[in-house]
Amino acid sequence: MKRLAVDPSTTSEYIEWLGRRINDNIPVPSQGDNQLAEKHEKMNLKLDIDVQKLETENLRKGKRKAEEDLISLKTDYKKLLLSARTARLGKTSEQWCQEIQ
Template sequence: MKRLAVGPITTPEYIEWWGRTINDNISEPKLENKIEQMEEEKMNLRLDMDVQKLETEKFRKGKNKAEGDLDSLKTDYERLRCLMKAAGLGKTSEQWCQEI
């Protein structure tokens, strides 16, 4: 790294010339590559966010389906229990022994 010693010899013209030389040393392809890399990183971030949104939506749908299935099973269980009571099948083994 080059250092600029500020002293009585340093003039505004020299400082301006020094700035131009440093800026002229930066090649355009390097800047273009950096810009391309930044754009690629932005695109990757967008893709990551899209994938995350899709996974979240998939999870929500699965959760809703599981909750619906659970509700359906609960309803079926209650119906079966009521039918067993009505048919007299909901007795314990002791109740059956007493009845026999």
């Protein structure tokens, strides 16, 4: 902030003029500033909505991937059970005891 040394010979008209000049340079909220603030608020709201959409899309992709992985695991498990039965590994402990004796 600038400081001005006032000389005793400075006139009262000059002091009034200087006060008006300094006050004219201080920004006062105007209708345009209010509209600008509303525009920024709308843009922020739109950005928030866009972020939510992206997060939702990412969650859906993650869910879809998890469901595909689950289906793949179920398929692999069924194949493993089938191969275990084919190799006669699917017997109970009692059946193994009988076969060994």
